[in-house]
Amino acid sequence: MHQKLSFYVDRDSFLHHLNPLTKLTLVLTLVILSFLGLSYWLPTIIFLFIIIPLSFLGKVAQEFFNATVKLLLPVVGFLFVMQAFFHPDGTQVIFSIWIFDVTVESLSFAYLTASRILTMVASFLILLLTTHPSDLMSDLTRRGVSGNLSYVITSTLQIIPQMQVKAGTIIDAQQSRGLETTGNVFNRVKAVVPLVGPLVFGSLVEVEERAIAIEARAFTAPLKKTSLREIPDRAAERAARWIFIGVIIIAIGLRIWLL
Amino acid sequence: MALVELSSVTYTYPTTDKPALKDINLKVEQGEFLAIVGSNEAGKSTLCYTISGFIPHFFHGDLVGEVQVAGLNLEESKLNEWVLNVGLVFQNPFNQISGSKFTVFEEIAFGLENLGVKRSEMIERVERAMELTGISDLADRSPYSLSGGQQQKVALTSILVMEPQVFVLDEPTSQLDPIGAREVFEVIKEMSRAGITVIMAEHKIEWVAEFADRVIAMHDGQIIIEGSPQEVLTSPLLPEHGIGTSRYTQAAKQARTEGLFSETTPLPVTLDQAVAGFSGGNHED
Amino acid sequence: MRIIESIRKDFTTMTWVLIPVAIAINVVIGQIVVVLRLPVFLDSIGTVLVAVVAGPWAGALTGTLSNIIWGLLIDPNALPWWPVALMIGFVAGWCAVLGLFKSWWKVMITGFIVAVTAAIVSTPIAVYLFGGITASGSSFITAYLLQTGRDLIPAVLSTNFLVEPFDKIATCLLAFAIIGGLSVRYLARFPRPENVEIDKTERRTQIIIAIVVAVILILIYSYILVNLLGS
Structure with a gap:
């Protein structure tokens, strides 16, 4: 299980210094372009010629490739195999196993889906690698997103790894007391309750005191919140964001026109 | 007029019938250090939550009588106004971490962000508060990586930075190891010396004796004796009610x-x- | 305006603090289930929990955020399914408001309604984005149905209708058991304690029945799957 949930790598790069919203807008633009279906090869082109260069620009290429190979390729690869075999369309059979055929059409469809998912997640990966979650949330809060929502997200990012550690401890402890977590289905289903119980109740009990603690620190004060973090935003970036939005609008227009 | 004043306060938690506080009358002056002693379930925490406004605004239930701090009436105030006057720190240091901040410095600034304090002023106030409590060296650490004692000092600093008029502390050292407890205690003493009004529930009688200006002893939701530390802590009423001496x-x-x-x-x-x-x-x- | 006011009342500080914990519960239980190699997901217990004690809107928010965080940080294939998670929280919340979270058999009805919702909402996502075949193991069933001549949408729908009820009813029953294990005093801090008033004398029995039924459901489902894949 993962111990660390934030991908952020603290480096000094052009991408790191961009305003979080600029990066978020860019990511959304790339995701929308990949899914609109304007061209079969577009997701691949975006991945190869925009996302990979961006990872170098952000000085996170090493981390980007690691995450892509370890996290992305296995799941995208699995999806590709599933679709290659099970996609129903297609007549030009390449080979078949049992009643399932791998066809030219199913392969090409599998590749399209896989490349879209890959491009979508890789775009977000670039954002997450170069943006501290607190910076992203502070910037969004400053622009009117609820500060409470920002609390929920930054807090979740810290609670999940802690709870994963706790889960690991509980699994070890219960196993050493003889709880069977392998073997037949009955044993494994039975194991759910002693594993989940202590974990869930422990963390729920903390909720009440934590609510008191943040209430004591003016969490619900009816004032406009400020931020300790200073987040730069330049006129050029504002312009860039409008350009991205323009690209999205044109792309959607093109899609409708082509239909 | 006293800074904190409770007159004939009786309180019952929701879903129970027995009052947790019975006819409490209490005055605390500006700059005073008041200690609350009593056995478990005597009503110490309940009294702390009442003065800090969480009773009745968070816990609901039935509150009779009047609670005033700095001229404001509790029942007529909202909790988010009340907490600006009365700060609360309680037992479990871990649960007092906001959970949303990555460094101690940000953690302490959390309250000021919520109050919309300007960034430059925020930094200045956080630095000053950390200096007073002696935790400047923890600024860049993750709040989760700290010891219990350090976390409790961060909790104290996080409230201190908001500059409340009264500090309510509910057994702030009870879940700490002896060294951590002693350190937190020194910080509280330092705050009291700086003129801050402190109301603290505490079971370590020797420490109460050491620096409280005045002590109240509670049993079964009532104040059984009130006076100087010497007077209260040597009273035969304490052992009679199962309170340590x-x-x-x-x-x-x-x-x-x-x-x-x-x-x-x-x-x-x-x-x-x-x-x-x-x-x-x-x-x- | 009254709707906005009633939504606002559901989002107390307790709710805001509960949501991150609930998302973590979703993620960690989801991962424990993978470690135990069980054929169900059980990855929305936290979402249902929030929906019940803090209302449908809080449930919807929990589901959505949970899915996005899960998708971005743990399993990329999960990302496009956030509307399903949103609806699970939303519908579970309304079921609870209607009193369908007060005893184990009412909770099973909630679970069934949630399952039907999930099945319907996930169908267009599976069909449009994935051409019917997703990265989930249940796509074996869809593939089988497609090969035996079924049309795409009916095939995906039937798969979902087979898979979802077991998972979502078990999820709701386990969420019910957790809520039943919390003290009345604690539950009273949340915006909607009236959704979970369980008779005090029956509490223990209700919890035990809920857990036993959840376990039996997962076992039955495993049995069905083994036989289906075996044939």
Whole structure:
């Protein structure tokens, strides 16, 4: 299980210094372009010629490739195999196993889906690698997103790894007391309750005191919140964001026109 | 007028019938250090939550009587206004971390962000508060990576930075190891010396004796005795109600039965008083 | 305006603090289930929990955020399914408001309604984005149905209708058991304690029945799957 949930790598790069919203807008633009279906090869082109260069620009290429190979390729690869075999369309059979055929059409469809998912997640990966979650949330809060929502997200990012550690401890402890977590289905289903119980109740009990603690620190004060973090935003970036939005609008227009 | 004033306060938690506080009358002056002693379930925490406004605004239930702080009336105020005057720190240090911040510095600034304080002022106030509590060196650490004692000092600083008029502390050292507890205590003493009004529930009688200006003892939701530390902590009412006494008081009492401690010398509560008492010197409190 | 006011009342500080914990519960239980190699997901217990004690809107928010965080940080294939997670929280919340979270058999009805919702909402996502075949193991069933001549949408729908009820009813029952294990005093801090008033004398029995039924459901489902894949 993962111990660390934030991908952020603290480096000094052009991408790191961009305003979080600029990066978020860019990511959304790339995701929308990949899914609109304007061209079969577009997701691949975006991945190869925009996302990979961006990872170098952000000085996170090493981390980007690691995450892509370890996290992305296995799941995208699995999806590709599933679709290659099970996609129903297609007549030009390449080979078949049992009643399932791998066809030219199913392969090409599998590749399209896989490349879209890959491009979508890789775009977000670039954002997450170069943006501290607190910076992203502070910037969004400053622009009117609820500060409470920002609390929920930054807090979740810290609670999940802690709870994963706790889960690991509980699994070890219960196993050493003889709880069977392998073997037949009955044993494994039975194991759910002693594993989940202590974990869930422990963390729920903390909720009440934590609510008191943040209430004591003016969490619900009816004032406009400020931020300790200073987040730069330049006129050029504002312009860039409008350009991205323009690209999205044109792309959607093109899609409708082509239909 | 007293800074904190409770008149005839009775309170019952929701889903229970028995009141947790019965007819409490209490005044605390500006700059005073008031300690609350009592056995478990005596109502210490309930009293702390009442003064800090969480009763009735968070816990609901039935509150009768009047609670005033700095001229404001609790029932007419909202919790988010009340907490600006009264700060609360409680037992479990871990649960007092906001959970949403990655460094101690940001954690302490959390309250000021919520209050919309300007960034430059925020940094200045956080630095000043951290200096007072002596945790400047923790600024860049993750709040989760700290020891219990350090976390509790961060909790104190996080409230201190908001500059409340009154500090309510509900057994802030009870879940800490002895060294951590001592350190947190020193911070509280430092805050009191800086003129901050402190109301603290505490079960370590020796520490209460050491620096409280005034002590109240509680049992079964009522205040059973109120007065100077010497007066309250040596009162026979305490052991009668299952409240611990100072080991110095116990020693002197034992010595008295064997004629080793003068009948006329008041019973000691601190080490200094005990030394003076045993060496036959008179001491006035 | 009254709707906005009633939504606002559901989002107390307790709710805001509960949501991150609930998302973590979703993620960690989801991962424990993978470690135990069980054929169900059980990855929305936290979402249902929030929906019940803090209302449908809080449930919807929990589901959505949970899915996005899960998708971005743990399993990329999960990302496009956030509307399903949103609806699970939303519908579970309304079921609870209607009193369908007060005893184990009512909770099973909630679970069934949630399952039907999830099945319907996930169908267009599976069909449009994935051409019917997703990265989930249940796509074996869809593939089988497609090969035996079924049309795409009916095939995906039937798969979902087979898979979802077991998972979502078990999820709701386990969420019910957790809520039943919390003290009345604690539950009263949340915006909607009236959704979970369980008779005090029956509490223990209700919890035990809920857990036993959840376990039996997962076992039955495993049995069905083994036989289906075996044939």
